[in-house]
Amino acid sequence: xxxxxxxxxxxxxxxxxxxxxxxxxxxxxxxxxxxxxxxxxxxxxxxxxxxxxxxxxxxxxxxxxxxxxxxxxxxxxxxxxxxxxxxxxxxxxxxxxxxxxxxxxxxxxxxxxxxxxxxxxxxxxxxxxxxxxxxxxxxxxxxxxxxxxxxxxxxxxxxxxxxxxxxxxxxxxxxxxxxxxxxxxxxxxxxxxxxxxxxxxxxxxxxxxxxxxxxxxxxxxxxxxxxxxxxxxxxxxxxxxxxxxxxxxxxxxxxxxxxxxxxx
Amino acid sequence: xxxxxxxxxxxxxxxxxxxxxxxxxxxxxxxxxxxxxxxxxxxxxxxxxxxxxxxxxxxxxxxxxxxxxxxxxxxxxxxxxxxxxxxxxxxxxxxxxxxxxxxxxxxxxxxxxxxxxxxxxxxxxxxxxxxxxxxxxxxxxxxxxxxxxxxxxxxxxxxxxxxxxxxxxxxxxxxxxxxxxxxxxxxxxxxxxxxxxxx
Numbered sequence: 001x002x003x004x005x006x007x008x009x010x011x012x013x014x015x016x017x018x019x020x021x022x023x024x025x026x027x028x029x030x031x032x033x034x035x036x037x038x039x040x041x042x043x044x045x046x047x048x049x050x051x052x053x054x055x056x057x058x059x060x061x062x063x064x065x066x067x068x069x070x071x072x073x074x075x076x077x078x079x080x081x082x083x084x085x086x087x088x089x090x091x092x093x094x095x096x097x098x099x100x101x102x103x104x105x106x107x108x109x110x111x112x113x114x115x116x117x118x119x120x121x122x123x124x125x126x127x128x129x130x131x132x133x134x135x136x137x138x139x140x141x142x143x144x145x146x147x148x149x150x151x152x153x154x155x156x157x158x159x160x161x162x163x164x165x166x167x168x169x170x171x172x173x174x175x176x177x178x179x180x181x182x183x184x185x186x187x188x189x190x191x192x193x194x195x196x197x198x199x200x201x202x203x204x205x206x207x208x209x210x211x212x213x214x215x216x217x218x219x220x221x222x223x224x225x226x227x228x229x230x231x232x233x234x235x236x237x238x239x240x241x242x243x244x245x246x247x248x249x250x251x252x253x254x255x256x257x258x259x260x261x262x263x264x
Numbered sequence: 265x266x267x268x269x270x271x272x273x274x275x276x277x278x279x280x281x282x283x284x285x286x287x288x289x290x291x292x293x294x295x296x297x298x299x300x301x302x303x304x305x306x307x308x309x310x311x312x313x314x315x316x317x318x319x320x321x322x323x324x325x326x327x328x329x330x331x332x333x334x335x336x337x338x339x340x341x342x343x344x345x346x347x348x349x350x351x352x353x354x355x356x357x358x359x360x361x362x363x364x365x366x367x368x369x370x371x372x373x374x375x376x377x378x379x380x381x382x383x384x385x386x387x388x389x390x391x392x393x394x395x396x397x398x399x400x401x402x403x404x405x406x407x408x409x410x411x412x413x414x415x416x417x418x419x420x421x422x423x424x425x426x427x428x429x430x431x432x433x434x435x436x437x438x439x440x441x442x443x444x445x446x447x448x449x450x451x452x453x454x455x456x457x458x459x460x461x462x463x
Contacts, residue, residue, distance in 0.1 A: 026302030034436045037301060089303055134436045224380040224431065226373065233302045237365055
């Protein structure tokens with residue numbers, strides 16, 4: 001893909017971008033099914049307009065807002081981020097969207113706000129995977145407020161220069177590039193500022209395997225596989241996994257003094 | 265139990281072997297055409313693992329099927345099913361090695377430290393002597409009783425195989441549960457039959 005690339009930095013990378021065909025046909029989105037090709041196959045049942053996002057909790061300006069209005073509040077930016085799945089594969093994704101921090105500053109967290117909780121749409125009519133109880137629906141994710149305010153933390157509404165495909169979490173999804181992919185909650189309908197650490201879906205489903213923090217860490221293995229290497233989709237040989245997925249310079253200071261083996 | 269006279273069925277053996285190799289051929293063709301999706305090695309690992317387990321279960325079903333129906337043909341395809349099981353298990357392991365760039369340190373760490381890998385590897389190791397002694401000559405050399413006792417290792421391999429499948433699944437345990445139930449039913453049929461034989 002020949003395109004003029006901006007100067008490199010944490011918002012960009014010189015690594016080749018994962019082609020659209022692969023980025024949109026191989027992913028986890030259990031709301032559609034547990035198979036990697038289920039999301040692309042079944043995503044037609046999701047209706048992303050009209051779509052309302054409720055922003056509430058410990059904020060000064062709670063709001064219930066239409067997705068198109070929400071998007072119009074911010075200039076949309078490109079971010080080319082590495083995406084590392086906890087299963088040991090990775091991609092390079094060209095997102096379009098806005099920093100979560102910009103949204104949070106607009107709705108003004110109050111002094112009690114310590115965490116941000118995200119909730120996906122819960123509608124078994126649109127999400128066939130929610131007709132079973134493979135996970136405790138709706139999908140919930142969370143970040144510490146300082147993580148949420150970090151300039152890398154992003155709300156995506158587009159991919160590869162077009163609207164976000166349903167299977168990738170349309171119309172609004174979280175992207176936190178230094179964490180494992182399951183933190184990047186899709187099809188968000190609610191963002192709630194909380195005092196307490198949110199009870200997140202995968203951490204509840206398998207607490208010994210998936211933690212709240214889920215920072216990419218080659219030194220902390222999953223119980224069933226090493227996290228030291230990853231397969232970049234499209235490559236045969238595995239490559240070493242980098243601490244914080246290569247974003248250590250930007251985010252390591254958020255976790256100063258924490259035992260990252262315990263808070264995995 | 266009265267046995268029906270066994271017909272020769274000359275196509276049976278070659279038919280099972282050919283049929284059993286079709287999935288491998290499809291896998292190779294799919295790989296060449298790029299039809300295995302974005303993560304082809306992962307897909308091939310899953311498919312060969314599943315094939316190995318399904319074939320193992322089919323081979324375990326032969327004896328109960330013969331017992332319950334009186335047909336003799338299931339016993340005659342058991343060896344072929346067993347060898348096909350081993351073939352796919354080896355392929356599964358080789359693809360796993362390829363996935364990790366044939367790095368011994370990584371594989372050793374996986375086998376020693378991750379029960380999910382340990383049990384799968386153990387099942388493969390247990391099947392090796394069974395594959396090596398699958399011929400008629402081996403039965404003669406070992407004597408039928410010792411050969412039979414050796415081949416009871418297949419029950420352990422099946423148990424480990426199901427456990428490997430169970431632990432390998434991230435969340436939806438329905439498929440490994442089905443495999444576990446089928447294996448348990450097949451074990452139960454044998455157990456009931458051997459009790460009756462002793463009584």
